[in-house]
Amino acid sequence: MIQDSMNSEGVTILYGSETGNAEDYARFLGLRLQYYSISPTVCSLDDYPLKKLATHTKYLIIICSTTGQGELPRNAKKFMKFILKKKLPSDLLNHIYLTSFGLGDSSYSKFNYGSRKIHTRLLQLGCSELSPRCEADEMSPEGIDGYYQEWELQLIKSLRIHFPSLLEIDSEVQLPAQNAVKLNTTKSELKLSDKEVQDLSLTRLESDNNLVLGKIRDNIRITDESHFQDVRHIIIESQDLNYLPGDTIALYPSNDPQSVDLLLKSQPHWSQVADLPLNIDGILPNLNGGYISSEKLTLRNLFIHHLDIASVPRRSFFFKIWRFCNGQTEDGDRERSKLKDFSTMEESEELYNYANRPRRSILETILEFQENLKIPIEYIFDVFPLIQPRYFSIASRPSPNSVEIAVAIVEYKTILRRIRRGLCTRWLKLLQKDDSIILSIQKTNLSFTLRGKDTPPVIMIGPGTGIAPMKALIEHSIISETTRGLYLFTGFRFESKDFLFSELWLRLEEENKIHLFPSFSRDPESQSKYVQDRLFKEFELIGDLIYNQNAIVFVCGSSGKMPKQVKITFTEILKKYKALNDNEAQQYVLDMEDQGRYKEEVW
Template sequence: MGYRKPIVILYGSETGNSEDYAYCLSRKLRYERYSLTVCSLDEFDLKELLDINCLIIICSTAGQGEIPRNGRKFWKFMLKKRLPSDLFSHLRISSFGLGDSSYPKYNSAVRKIHARFLQLGAKEFCMRGEGNEQAPEGVEPFYIAWEETVVSSLKAQFPLSTNLLPVPETELLEPATVLKLLTQNKALDTEKSSKMDAIERHMDHHSQMVTKFMVLENKRLTTEDHFQDVRLLKLKSVDCMLSYEPGDLLALYPANDLKDVNALIELQGWTNIADFPLQIDGPFRAPGGLIQNLTLKSFIMHHLDIMSIPRRSFFSLAWHFASDQMEQDKLREFSKLNGSEQLYDYANRPRRSILEVLQEFSSLKIPLNYLPELIPQLKPRLFSISSKPDKSIIELTIAIVEYRTIIRRLRRGVCTRWVKTLNSGDLIISSVIKNQMAHNLMNDRPIVMIGPGTGIAPIKSVIEESIVRAPSRSLCLFPGHRYSNKDYLYGPIWSQLEREKKLLVFPSFSREGSGYVQDTLYKNKNLINRLIVLENGSILLCGSSGKMPTQVRLTLEAIFAEMNHWTEDEAHRYLIALEDKGNYVQETW
């Protein structure tokens, strides 16, 4: 007899990456003929943990080492003190974390979950894996190595029946979703109707509750001759009262560009069926709900991320659908584990989109039912709210993503490209997402805020709300930009608040000789040490992930060591203690 119970794969995901990897692993194990259950941590019936033998968890880390939002009910249960130490003695586990080493609590969420299962008696069937987004080739090489270990360990410890051979990789697995075209009722094809349908969605219990907003203002904050277009997007709720705090986020639900959608439809030969009503049967769950009056065209436009960079899982399925032998062989080559470097050079380095891959491999024709498995869902994009709490108004500070790749192709972010098209009076849907980032920071103690670029967005909310709640609070701001006259975001506001003695501002303009934020921090080391060490203040750091957060952290440690005559290790431990108390908060993206 072979192993019969289902293997359960649970994911904790903020932006959908962990979910994608969970389904990638499930496809691999389906080829090995294992029975599988895949869902988010919170969707899983906890009672079933007692009836399974093998559990795999793939989890990202949110905020300051927190469990992602779709895993917090699960984690609350896991932390119950009365759980017996042998509760999961029957269970064999493995886990994989999607992390970013520029965060202080790198891969903290998966480490906590994995350790808690071991505390409750579970045993590893293979080692835990951890991916690092900051690595040259991203998470993928780490995942590949871990996946290989998982598969070999499962075969050794949970063997299937000896007469049950793996499904040959040349065969296609049955699609999980069925797309039905209702050809008897052709839908109207107008851009206007598509826009209206997009703000009316069919909700289910898996969908994030959405709010309807009207665009009040979409204004460029940087000068026209500056290389980057940064926008103030001002929205007004039209269907409910808002409730949010500094640090909270707004999820925007973007749409693909109509030209790109039409290009894909024409390429695939779907022009004659693109506007027929579409019915979806299966486990497809759309964030924010499926749009109403769904057609094949609107499904692609609003729910499929055709401009995303294809992962290895894309090529492992796509090669089946190429009729040209040379194209089929090349696509299959990218799907191989030992072809990760070639895949990186082809897809990741030049940031090729799925649409561009389909244009280059012209014989690749996708059967409709495999469309949701081949192309990932278009996920909502999260932006820090930059206005103080209000019952109806929300402001966002958004940098429009436009750049050229190493092969000189212009790239535009799907969401920010869509944001750029919004006009006053337009209706959109969005969701307020609670975030504990600033929970411990809203008090009357001093606060040092460091915000290069659009990192200023959540800081602006903290400043404006602090002035209302604690007018005597010491507020110290270190914004970082390139030029004082081109991209100094909200500079006039900071100058006015400084004149009113409500805010201390120490800007850095890197192209004008004043260095970066870490340089300005060090120049003001006496003030930093007084506010943080002597007056028990807090630090809020917001902005791009990568080198900046690490440089700021090292600078702060150097300041504390020098000003207090501490060793490097003592300064390092002091900053960790601040972080553990919630007095050092890093919100980077």
């Protein structure tokens, strides 16, 4: 959401964020600056009107993470594409003072590569330094927070030089809402039936040309009923779809009405007016998946369709709510102090132990403090994050009329012994045949061709639901009669319980259309436990493919240990196959990345 400044004098904070971490640091910084009498514009890089760079922006602060193999987050790519235009003059942005904060992980080869690219290009376009840029390392002992604290300290020192008359505001003061939500008392109550509430999601199509209306054709469990993990094969019908293997689909989930009702009851001043129409002061926030028409925008519908109450609360959330906690009683004072501690960098470990470690949700947090916590309606948009779209790798060959995904339903028990269900997968699990949903196609621009050799072999490593884009690529290659070697390394727990799309792979292997190398971690008779074990076992084949046949490697799946272990395995294979030393083998894999021959899609 774009926050219009009151006294910003061109201070703009832009973020590029894939998982929400960079966004939270940006919003936290925006809140901190307000207490120095600066009200900055805060939004994603792609949401910022680019013309304002040349007209309204004087102080530019960029907070950006790096994803995958040195790539920018989805909400930063349009911005980067614009500033990379060769026709832009070198003095275009010579009126801007710039600083940046990168979020990275030094265990990846292109550590903080994305934020560095943006910063370097902006300097080429004439920006001057506002304060020293920072590349934070998640793997360091001080963590991201340690880097951020020092960077923010230097930034505020610089801003004091540029704004010598800055007035610091007492942190106890509650500042005005940025996008105040108010009741429309001129209209009567708008109580809708369950069917009408469900249909409201469809009205959001009117606000975004990229959104597409789809209909559920199949929603089938493809793991054995006795298996702990429920994985769904979902087929969605639509029209005029345009996608390629490797592309993703964005879905726009809603909160379940029961959870929303629980939230509203926790704040009695909300529940009494939950079905009255609302007015929004200022610019309506950029609600993902479009927004419900103003005639039907009520507090209840806002929470069902747009505001996230299921995610883990972040620091900026606590920064806003602690002031709404009544500290006039002993219990209230203790809870107010606790919430305030969660909003500070000094208590990062306390925040982690309270929120992240047990995966406590925003709803659970509000319920825990409800006796003393009273959040005014006008601050709804300031306090609650927006529901973000969920991205899934497409699991079907290109079709204008349908798209498939493979989704693992998130359901587990936390250390608090509470059942936790993922917002999107809980919503997906309940979808029935012919239910309507909203979606959009997200291009990844993955290419599986090489200059001089259009169809090199592809080594695919896709354990679990990471097999989805492999299915799309294999089906597309077969149907288009592309002559190439397709080598599929995939891993599951049990061959009989969770070997996803096993009938398809076994049939294609029998027809000599793919080379299949499965592994099963919990089957005692399995030849190998994990995909990296099976890869190394086939070191002669893999070595020949990547060293002599210029094969492309495509890795997809969870961003935990698997991608790193697979990359280490490729270096070990090269060492054994070509007798390379450790540095030579690592450099060969790095060169494959630079050449577009080693691709990762992890989440």
